Amino acid sequence: MSDNNKDTPLIEIRNLHFSRGGRKIFDGVDLDILRGKITAIMGPSGSGKTTLLRLIGGQLKPASGTINVDRHNVPELSHRELYKLRKRMGMLFQSGALLTDLNVFENVAFPVREHTKFPESMIRTLVLMKLEAVGLRGARDLMPNELSGGMARRVALARAIALDPMMIMYDEPFTGQDPISMGVLVQLIRLLNDALNMTSVVVSHDVQETMTIADYIYVISEGKVIGHGSPEQLNKSDSSWVKQFIHGMPDGPVPFHYPAKDYLEDLISGTG
Amino acid sequence: MISWLRYLGRSGLSFFERLGRGNLFLFYILLGLPTLILRFRLVIQQLYVVGVLSLLIIIVSGLFVGMVLGLQGYNTLVDFGAEESLGVMVALSLVRELGPVVAALLFAGRAGSALTAEIGLMKATEQLSGMEMMAVDPMSRVIAPRFMAGIISMPLLAAIFSAVGVMGGYFVGVGLLGVDTGAFWSQMQDKISWSDDILNGVIKSIVFGVVATWIAVFEGYDAIPTSEGVSRATTRTVVHTSLAILSVDFVLTALMFE
Numbered sequence: 001m002s003d004n005n006k007d008t009p010l011i012e013i014r015n016l017h018f019s020r021g022g023r024k025i026f027d028g029v030d031l032d033i034l035r036g037k038i039t040a041i042m043g044p045s046g047s048g049k050t051t052l053l054r055l056i057g058g059q060l061k062p063a064s065g066t067i068n069v070d071r072h073n074v075p076e077l078s079h080r081e082l083y084k085l086r087k088r089m090g091m092l093f094q095s096g097a098l099l100t101d102l103n104v105f106e107n108v109a110f111p112v113r114e115h116t117k118f119p120e121s122m123i124r125t126l127v128l129m130k131l132e133a134v135g136l137r138g139a140r141d142l143m144p145n146e147l148s149g150g151m152a153r154r155v156a157l158a159r160a161i162a163l164d165p166m167m168i169m170y171d172e173p174f175t176g177q178d179p180i181s182m183g184v185l186v187q188l189i190r191l192l193n194d195a196l197n198m199t200s201v202v203v204s205h206d207v208q209e210t211m212t213i214a215d216y217i218y219v220i221s222e223g224k225v226i227g228h229g230s231p232e233q234l235n236k237s238d239s240s241w242v243k244q245f246i247h248g249m250p251d252g253p254v255p256f257h258y259p260a261k262d263y264l265e266d267l268i269s270g271t272g
Numbered sequence: 273m274i275s276w277l278r279y280l281g282r283s284g285l286s287f288f289e290r291l292g293r294g295n296l297f298l299f300y301i302l303l304g305l306p307t308l309i310l311r312f313r314l315v316i317q318q319l320y321v322v323g324v325l326s327l328l329i330i331i332v333s334g335l336f337v338g339m340v341l342g343l344q345g346y347n348t349l350v351d352f353g354a355e356e357s358l359g360v361m362v363a364l365s366l367v368r369e370l371g372p373v374v375a376a377l378l379f380a381g382r383a384g385s386a387l388t389a390e391i392g393l394m395k396a397t398e399q400l401s402g403m404e405m406m407a408v409d410p411m412s413r414v415i416a417p418r419f420m421a422g423i424i425s426m427p428l429l430a431a432i433f434s435a436v437g438v439m440g441g442y443f444v445g446v447g448l449l450g451v452d453t454g455a456f457w458s459q460m461q462d463k464i465s466w467s468d469d470i471l472n473g474v475i476k477s478i479v480f481g482v483v484a485t486w487i488a489v490f491e492g493y494d495a496i497p498t499s500e501g502v503s504r505a506t507t508r509t510v511v512h513t514s515l516a517i518l519s520v521d522f523v524l525t526a527l528m529f530e
């Protein structure tokens with residue numbers, strides 16, 4: 001990260017449109033992700049949060065709109081330029097996405113071996129430092145199938161930061177974690193962001209955890225940004241939608257019932 | 273009637289769409305091959321998985337196929353008093369046809385299905401996606417080495433199959449049925465031509481190697497990333513490869529041995 005453009009956002013998304021299988025996922029999304037901050041993107045399941053990360057990472061192409069990452073418009077990059085940019089991005093998948101035929105040490109060493117010609121001793125030092133940062137230096141010889149879900153995510157985190165990326169994207173980091181692993185992850189995300197001077201993007205629908213670590217939050221639903229601001233601002237938001245989401249109310253602008261014809265009529269008609 | 277036509281049209285379209293994707297996929301693999309020379313270690317790892325681990329089934333099947341050929345061939349030839357040509361018959365059948373074809377069918381069942389399942393599961397567990405985000409191209413890191421290993425292994429496995437088969441024919445013909453050893457080997461040496469028979473057999477098995485491995489890695493890469501999708505893709509690999517090999521074999525045979 002160069003210091004002369006500290007004030008420009010690292011990621012700048014403008015008028016993003018994307019649809020899949022005839023369904024509109026994004027319908028004109030604008031958002032900025034500031035350097036050095038933790039930005040959370042929240043929304044109900046199926047609102048395309050993970051899709052947004054894949055669009056930023058260039059794994060999907062938008063129908064229209066720009067996605068500037070460090071002033072490179074991702075959809076227009078060539079294969080080579082995209083891979084060059086990805087070396088400076090880290091992504092933490094929900095499943096961890098560890099390579100199942102390699103042990104923990106080799107998994108963290110994988111990007112280092114692929115992208116550098118470091119000597120073995122240096123790789124060892126580097127990998128152990130990253131594993132120490134996530135508290136799993138002692139687990140270096142375990143295979144991925146011997147790890148708990150939380151540990152797998154921490155190993156994946158160590159791997160994602162192995163090459164000191166400028167940013168890291170977390171895909172639902174808290175889903176399916178017990179309270180302790182959840183606490184560990186919350187702390188790690190904050191710690192790594194501040195210690196390594198990174199930019200973090202957290203995609204999540206776990207309101208409480210996300211509110212505690214995020215500097216800025218975007219709430220998306222039905223393809224649009226429906227609210228954004230700091231956690232305090234969102235808490236005070238008077239948008240009924242944002243309120244329903246933040247406080248987890250079962251009924252509101254997002255109805256409890258899936259669209260259907262009239263209940264009585266449906267019962268009486270006896271068919272379909 | 274209309275719905276039947278619609279079904280026909282739709283499956284026809286999806287067939288050609290898959291065919292197109294498959295060809296595009298092959299093109300990307302070929303693009304990834306040059307960089308492999310620098311990292312040949314990756315191919316060697318896969319040669320072990322794809323080739324060496326298929327050896328057992330290839331050797332055992334080759335032996336039995338050769339033994340059956342010896343028995344059947346002897347029963348037919350002895351009626352004409354031509355049992356001394358047993359060696360030629362066994363070796364020709366193996367080198368020209370059975371070696372490449374049966375080895376390729378076994379290869380599809382043993383190595384092809386394993387390749388599809390492995391790549392399909394890597395996709396289902398987001399490992400391929402994860403690699404992409406680590407700026408490691410799965411095409412050149414995962415797919416190309418496996419493809420290369422398949423192409424290298426196939427002719428070698430077919431050659432081993434044929435050699436073991438000839439030994440099987442020898443045990444039965446010479447060992448059990450009393451064909452003359454000298455006649456068995458000398459007629460074989462005399463009648464089998466290097467360029468017509470052996471070389472054509474090798475060409476066949478290289479083509480089969482390309483076809484079988486291409487189908488296997490494509491099915492894996494194209495699989496729907498769920499357990500059901502991967503299991504279907506694995507089945508498809510074996511079925512499609514078998515059909516493709518048998519039909520390609522017919523075409524090649526027609527071209528080579530007119």
